Amino acid sequence: MTLLQTEQLTKQFGGLTAVDEVDMEIEQGEGVSLIGPNGAGKSTLINLVTRRLEPSYGDVSFKGESIVGMDPHEVVQQGMSKSFQTASVFPELSVKENATIAALAAEHGSFRVNFFRHRNSYPAVEELTNDVLRSVGLYGERETQADSLDYGNKRRLELGIALAAEPDMLLMDEPTAGMSPDETQSTVELIKRVKDELDLTFLLVEHDMEIVFDISDRIVVLNRGSVISTGTPEEVQNDPAVQEAYLGGVEE
Numbered sequence: 001m002t003l004l005q006t007e008q009l010t011k012q013f014g015g016l017t018a019v020d021e022v023d024m025e026i027e028q029g030e031g032v033s034l035i036g037p038n039g040a041g042k043s044t045l046i047n048l049v050t051r052r053l054e055p056s057y058g059d060v061s062f063k064g065e066s067i068v069g070m071d072p073h074e075v076v077q078q079g080m081s082k083s084f085q086t087a088s089v090f091p092e093l094s095v096k097e098n099a100t101i102a103a104l105a106a107e108h109g110s111f112r113v114n115f116f117r118h119r120n121s122y123p124a125v126e127e128l129t130n131d132v133l134r135s136v137g138l139y140g141e142r143e144t145q146a147d148s149l150d151y152g153n154k155r156r157l158e159l160g161i162a163l164a165a166e167p168d169m170l171l172m173d174e175p176t177a178g179m180s181p182d183e184t185q186s187t188v189e190l191i192k193r194v195k196d197e198l199d200l201t202f203l204l205v206e207h208d209m210e211i212v213f214d215i216s217d218r219i220v221v222l223n224r225g226s227v228i229s230t231g232t233p234e235e236v237q238n239d240p241a242v243q244e245a246y247l248g249g250v251e252e
C-alpha cells in the first residue's frame with residue numbers, strides 16, 4: 001500500500017524553484033532516505049509533506065487522500081509524526097510523563113486513546129508508554145527528569161515521544177546531528193530495531209552516507225529541487241547521475 005505520494009509537487013520562493021515537480025511514493029513498511037547536496041530542497045520537501053509550507057502547485061497524499069489544505073496538526077492526527085524536535089519535550093517532566101502525554105495526545109489509528117472520553121483506558125496508555133520506553137532503551141530512566149538526560153538519551157526520548165503517538169509514518173530530519181560517534185551508532189541501531197519491531201515506515205533526511213546506506217531500503221536523490229535518482233542503496237551508489245551531482249569528486 002502506498003502511504004505517501006507526491007505528484008508534481010513544487011515550491012517556488014520568488015524566482016527560485018526549491019522543489020521542482022517531485023513525484024515520490026513511499027510504501028507501507030519502507031525506510032526511505034532523502035539525500036542530495038546542500039540546497040537541493042530536502043528540508044523544503046519535508047516541510048511541504050508535513051504542511052509547514054504551502055506548495056506552489058502539485059499534490060501530497062497520505063493513505064490515498066490529499067492532505068493539501070490540512071493544518072500540520074491534522075496531518076499528525078492522520079498518522080504522520082516528525083521526530084527529533086526538541087520542542088516536543090517538556091524538560092521539567094519525567095521521561096515517563098513525557099511519553100504518557102504523547103500517548104494521550106494520539107487520536108488516530110486503531111488504538112484510539114482519548115483521555116477525556118476513555119479515562120478507564122489508562123492501563124492501556126501505561127502499557128503503550130512502557131513498551132515505547134523499552135523500545136527506545138529508556139525504561140530504566142523513566143523517573144528521570146527529561147532535563148537531566150544526557151544528549152543521546154534526550155534524542156532517544158524525542159524518538160520515543162514520536163513513537164508514542166503510534167505513527168504510521170515517521171519523518172526524521174538529521175536524527176544524529178550533533179551526536180558523538182557512539183551515540184550515532186546506537187541511534188542508528190535503535191532506528192533499525194524500532195523499524196523492524198513496529199514495521200515502521202520512515203522518511204529520513206541525512207547527510208551521513210554511511211548511515212544512509214546502512215539504514216535505508218530505498219534512497220531518493222534530489223538535486224536542485226528535482227529527483228535525479230531513486231533505488232536501493234546499491235543502485236543509487238552506482239548511478240552515474242548521482243556520482244556526478246552528489247558524490248562528484250570521490251572517484252578514486
Ligand SMILES: Nc1ncnc2c1ncn2[C@@H]1O[C@H](COP(=O)(O)OP(=O)(O)OP(=O)(O)O)[C@@H](O)[C@H]1O
Nearest residue numbers: 013016017018036037038039040041042043044045
Ligand atoms: N523560506 C525560504 N525563502 C527563500 N528561499 C528558501 C527558503 N527556504 C529554502 N530556500 C531556498 O530553497 C533551496 C532549497 O533549500 P532547502 O533548505 O530545502 O535545501 P536542503 O536540501 O534541505 O539543504 P541543506 O542540506 O543545506 O539543509 C535553497 O536554495 C534555499 O536557499
